[in-house]
Amino acid sequence: MQALNGLVWGMIIALVASGLSLIFGIMDVVNFAHGEFYMVGAYLGWLAIKLSNSFWLGLLAALASVALIGMAVEILTLRPIRGRDPLYTLMAMFGLSIFAQQSILALFGPLAKEVKEPVAMKISFFAFEYPLYRLIVVGIAFIIFVFAWLFLQKTKYGVWVRATMQDNVMASAMGIPVKRVYTLSFALGTALAATSGVLVAPIFSVYQTMGLSIIVSAFIVVVIGGLGSLQGAILAAILIGELQTLSSVWISPTYARVFSFLALIFVLLFRPQGLFSISKRR
Amino acid sequence: MGNRRFYIQLAVILGLLIVAPFLLTKYYRHFLTEILIWGLLAMALDLILGYTGIVSFGHAALFGLGAYGAAMAIVKMKAGLWLAIACGLTTSTLFAISVGFLSIYVRGVYFTIITLVSAEIFHTIMLATPFFGGENGLNFQVPPVNLGFVTFSLLNPTNFYYLVLFFFILSYLLCRRVTQSPMGKVFQAIKDNEERARAVGYDVRKYKITAFVISGLFSGLSGALYTLLNRYANPDFLSFIISGEAVIWTLIGGMGTLYGPVLGTGVVMIIGDSLSSWIENYLIIIGLMFIVSVIFLPKGIVGTIKDRLFLKEKLNKDWNDGAA
Numbered sequence: 001m002q003a004l005n006g007l008v009w010g011m012i013i014a015l016v017a018s019g020l021s022l023i024f025g026i027m028d029v030v031n032f033a034h035g036e037f038y039m040v041g042a043y044l045g046w047l048a049i050k051l052s053n054s055f056w057l058g059l060l061a062a063l064a065s066v067a068l069i070g071m072a073v074e075i076l077t078l079r080p081i082r083g084r085d086p087l088y089t090l091m092a093m094f095g096l097s098i099f100a101q102q103s104i105l106a107l108f109g110p111l112a113k114e115v116k117e118p119v120a121m122k123i124s125f126f127a128f129e130y131p132l133y134r135l136i137v138v139g140i141a142f143i144i145f146v147f148a149w150l151f152l153q154k155t156k157y158g159v160w161v162r163a164t165m166q167d168n169v170m171a172s173a174m175g176i177p178v179k180r181v182y183t184l185s186f187a188l189g190t191a192l193a194a195t196s197g198v199l200v201a202p203i204f205s206v207y208q209t210m211g212l213s214i215i216v217s218a219f220i221v222v223v224i225g226g227l228g229s230l231q232g233a234i235l236a237a238i239l240i241g242e243l244q245t246l247s248s249v250w251i252s253p254t255y256a257r258v259f260s261f262l263a264l265i266f267v268l269l270f271r272p273q274g275l276f277s278i279s280k281r282r
Numbered sequence: 283m284g285n286r287r288f289y290i291q292l293a294v295i296l297g298l299l300i301v302a303p304f305l306l307t308k309y310y311r312h313f314l315t316e317i318l319i320w321g322l323l324a325m326a327l328d329l330i331l332g333y334t335g336i337v338s339f340g341h342a343a344l345f346g347l348g349a350y351g352a353a354m355a356i357v358k359m360k361a362g363l364w365l366a367i368a369c370g371l372t373t374s375t376l377f378a379i380s381v382g383f384l385s386i387y388v389r390g391v392y393f394t395i396i397t398l399v400s401a402e403i404f405h406t407i408m409l410a411t412p413f414f415g416g417e418n419g420l421n422f423q424v425p426p427v428n429l430g431f432v433t434f435s436l437l438n439p440t441n442f443y444y445l446v447l448f449f450f451i452l453s454y455l456l457c458r459r460v461t462q463s464p465m466g467k468v469f470q471a472i473k474d475n476e477e478r479a480r481a482v483g484y485d486v487r488k489y490k491i492t493a494f495v496i497s498g499l500f501s502g503l504s505g506a507l508y509t510l511l512n513r514y515a516n517p518d519f520l521s522f523i524i525s526g527e528a529v530i531w532t533l534i535g536g537m538g539t540l541y542g543p544v545l546g547t548g549v550v551m552i553i554g555d556s557l558s559s560w561i562e563n564y565l566i567i568i569g570l571m572f573i574v575s576v577i578f579l580p581k582g583i584v585g586t587i588k589d590r591l592f593l594k595e596k597l598n599k600d601w602n603d604g605a606a
Contacts (some may be wrong), residue, residue, distance in 0.1 A: 020517065030391055032526075080577050087337050088576050091533055094526040095572025144320050167366040212522075216402050219395055254410035261403045268396060 001128055002245050008134045010241020011141035014234045015196035016214055017221040019189035020125050021233040024186045032093040034049045034193055035211025036100040041066045041194025042206045043104055046113045055118035063191050072192030074183045104208045115201040145234060162216045189278060220264040300448055302547030304426045315443045317548045318450045319508045323456055324531040324543035326500035332538030333461055334493040339502050340397030341528045343404050346520030348374040348502030353420045353515035363425045368504030371499060378498025382491035385461050397520060405520040419516035446507055453500050455538055534575050536582030545583060
């Protein structure tokens with residue numbers, strides 16, 4: 001039971017973390033506001049679900065609108081400060097994070113929003129029942145990862161992305177529209193976070209500091225998995241998800257969080273390149 | 283800048299700060315005290331951000347541990363004021379030493395993430411542990427100041443203001459001394475080019491840890507003063523919002539100047555305060571302001587003004603040269 005919960009939670013983190021990792025790998029931007037895209041996605045999802053009465057339509061609408069917001073953010077805030085010290089992008093995203101949280105607070109009010117599970121059925125295992133929806137979440141996340149992988153490996157854009165990730169100057173010299181790659185990758189990364197936000201909405205509720213509660217876990221995952229590595233992020237997310245939920249059987253959830261933080265520090269000390277990255281020139 | 287000119291400027295500002303309480307209402311006296319305390323935090327951060335080039339996103343931990351150290355000393359040990367401040371400083375310095383040692387192994391973005399995560403660890407612990415007051419934090423009575431020959435109460439905001447002013451000026455002079463010492467020059471060399479500083483023969487690790495610990499000491503002082511001013515310690519003191527704001531204040535004011543970050547703190551807080559009386563969700567505008575200032579004021583207020591002045595002088599000089 002807890003192991004399943006850990007898997008679900010791990011997949012949720014993985015969706016957020018893979019976007020974070022993508023953005024870092026390609027743009028060298030540590031996106032502090034990533035949790036906010038997750039949160040905004042959940043709110044827009046809640047709104048769209050309410051308007052359309054369909055969970056899946058709402059999911060798509062939220063995903064698309066957050067991708068557009070992501071594009072706008074990239075063009076308006078990140079593009080002008082490209083090439084400056086990473087400190088500046090970090091702080092711009094910090095400002096964005098405050099802006100997003102407060103805007104959502106102003107628009108939607110302080111009360112948490114509830115979203116009904118689109119699939120109410122429960123599956124019974126040997127001794128206990130488990131909500132089918134949570135398993136569907138794992139499935140959806142898995143499918144998204146397969147598509148993301150295919151996209152990066154097989155399409156023209158995927159080749160562009162990987163080239164930019166390796167060497168943006170060279171990529172640009174080869175005629176790859178690096179600026180467009182940046183914008184699209186940022187949009188893609190934020191859309192992944194938004195997807196995660198909508199999927200998680202029926203499990204937990206939607207509130208304006210939900211971004212904060214996941215962003216630290218996502219950072220841990222990205223670092224443990226190796227910055228910029230998609231597979232690493234997914235594996236590390238499942239690891240951290242399991243660690244947090246399983247250890248909370250014996251100790252309180254807050255200490256379980258502390259546990260995963262300590263795990264991060266040890267990984268950084270002994271394998272700063274991440275557990276799962278084989279080699280990356282830097 | 284000549285030393286004499288500096289001392290005249292310092293004396294003028296000090297004079298203004300000394301008379302300020304007589305000109306301000308009670309609310310603004312408290313507000314000014316807060317600006318000085320937060321300014322002290324920004325100044326401490328500037329030592330590593332602006333002078334050594336280490337990005338810390340966990341200064342809330344140093345601030346918060348300073349606050350909790352002082353508060354715990356008062357609550358659990360019935361400590362006096364000086365002992366409480368000393369406890370705050372010790373806690374934050376010990377923490378700074380341990381995180382500083384991590385900086386040996388971990389660099390750049392990774393170090394920034396470590397500072398963030400270690401701050402979150404303590405944030406979580408403070409939230410979850412009843413011994414530290416849990417979610418409610420700690421409330422306490424402020425002990426009076428004992429100067430040996432005379433004792434006065436800190437419940438009087440003016441007295442408190444002067445206490446903070448004393449520590450603030452002292453810290454500023456100490457920090458300035460550090461940055462102008464040979465050690466401070468090495469800090470700047472590390473910021474400019476770490477590899478080169480190492481190649482020239484400096485023990486970069488030692489200097490980085492030292493910078494972080496000095497910064498931690500002053501951050502802890504600011505935390506201790508803040509908790510004494512408000513008579514409570516709260517887990518929010520360790521939240522990463524505070525870490526982020528400290529960096530923003532430093533950036534907006536101007537890194538690597540010590541007084542710039544204080545100015546930045548003042549400007550942001552005054553804007554925030556005046557907006558909050560007009561608009562309910564004033565933080566939306568603060569967030570936007572952060573983004574805009576990061577994009578358009580990369581050198582901060584002080585840096586931009588300096589550039590302007592410098593440019594004008596240069597243009598004048600060119601003009602005169604051309605005329606002659």
